[in-house]
Amino acid sequence: MSTYMIGTDLGTTSTKSVLYDQTGRVIANANVGYPLYHDQPDMAEEDPEEIWQAVQKTIHQVSQAVNADDIVGIAFSAAMHSVILLDEHRQPLTRVITWADNRAAAVASDLQASPLGNQLYQATGTPIHPMSPLVKLHWFANAHPGTFAAARYVVGIKEYIIERLTGQLQMDYSMANATGLFNLHKFKWEPAALAFAHLTASQLPTLVDTNAVIRGLQPTVANSLGLKATTNVVMGASDGALSNLGVGADEPGVAAITIGTSGAVRVMTTKPYLDPNGRLFCYYVAKDRWIVGGPINNGGQVFRWVRDQLFPAESEAAKQQGQDPYDQLTALAAAVPAGAHGLLFHPYLSGERAPLWNANARGSMLGVTPTTTRADMARAVLEGISMNLNAVVQLTKKAEPIHAIRATGGFARSPFWCQLLTDILGQPLTIPVSFESSCLAAAVMGFEALDIVPNLNVIHTMIGTTNTYQPQAANQDRYRQLQATFDHVTAALTPLYAEIAGLARTDR
Incomplete structure (x- = not known):
């Protein structure tokens, strides 16, 4: 009998859910978009309720493809660096402040120029930039002190959605690592970062590993999703970490490049690496797996x-x-x-x-x-x-020396752009035919967490067909x-x- 996992990716402009069987075969998929709000200069926010509705719609749509008894879990991927302030009842006091929000630029500039900036980077692996929740929260506390004072909890979009599904407020190490508040050496919240952000650890979710499992959904939510209340929720990781896994760039020396609305370069390492000048991120993926790179x-x-x-x-x-x-x-x-x-x-x-x-x-x-x-x-x-x-x-x-490069994202649909990038990189570029790498990797992480597959390496058997581009010598020069x-x-x-x-x- 087949078992199925839903991989759900909470993106900046849409949520995608894909239903996979344990061999990685796609059974059903759904995608629901939502707007990014720019009400004032440098703002980039989302409505958490619109995202919640998108999550429900996509999961419900794919869950109808098979018997609900055979769906063992939902595993999550999400865009990094988002911030939502919640009240004591866990209701939003703000919209989702996304990575693209630039209103904290002056705070980031000042912090970059101070010794504290490098100290915090070396502790957290998150570069100092207005994308970072660390910087956003410092700015928000000064720009909107009344709302900030009313906040009982501070979360990102993934933690908010999982709380709506399960009633549990947890954050995986991968997402926490991207907040600028998490000490990647000690696997706990960094006191100096909390002080800068005007937070206490009690305002943040409980920290868990990326393969942590929450046993069961809230009954009313399960019913609306077309799932059993006993369906597991697997924390999963950030979209960047999972994108590497999803294209097979899950070992040292194999880099992943993504070009969508934005883009990133990431390479997997077996231990943390911190750039002396704070120019690269370093984020946790799973035990003995880290991604280093830049967005x-x-x-x-x-x-x-x-x-x-x-x-x-x-x-x-x-x-x-x-x-x-x-x-x-x-x-x-x-x-x-x-x-x-x-x-x-x-x-x-x-x-x-x-x-x-x-x-x-x-x-x-x-x-x-x-x-x-x-x-x-x-x-x-x-x-x-x-x-x-x-x-x-x-x-x-x-x-990490890079001997192979894999790429994904919307650009990969253009053979011309793929060849152009290959020529500029001067190295062969391999493109998996399947584009939803984060959803696939989330699902595999879910299967692994529930002991349905032996380890994350099985994803290599699931990626399917790939196309490889070779650099053209004349253009390369x-x-x-x-x-x-x-x-x-x-x-x-x-x-x-x-x-x-x-x-x-x-x-x-």
């Missing part, structure tokens, strides 16, 4: 900007003809030679995390001439996103030269980003 703000959302701002008419025409506008844009970019006729694009439209950790960073297009075309710009943008990722790859290699110039320009502009960002703020 970028500016992935596919930059290409969406190209679609909407540079090619609006063509994009609309493509939609009316039932075509994907992105396919049209990549075809235009593919007609331009490597290097985009000398055009160099820095993709920092939304500030940047790795490798700069500078919320004031701004985008730039250099090398524009009277002969520059929009097609040149389209290619330069894809090259700029990819060269920025390559800068993070080179930094990550200091933690060209990109090696361009990467050096890209890095030089980044270094030259970095001291000016605060001044440039200030110009835009004075116009608001």
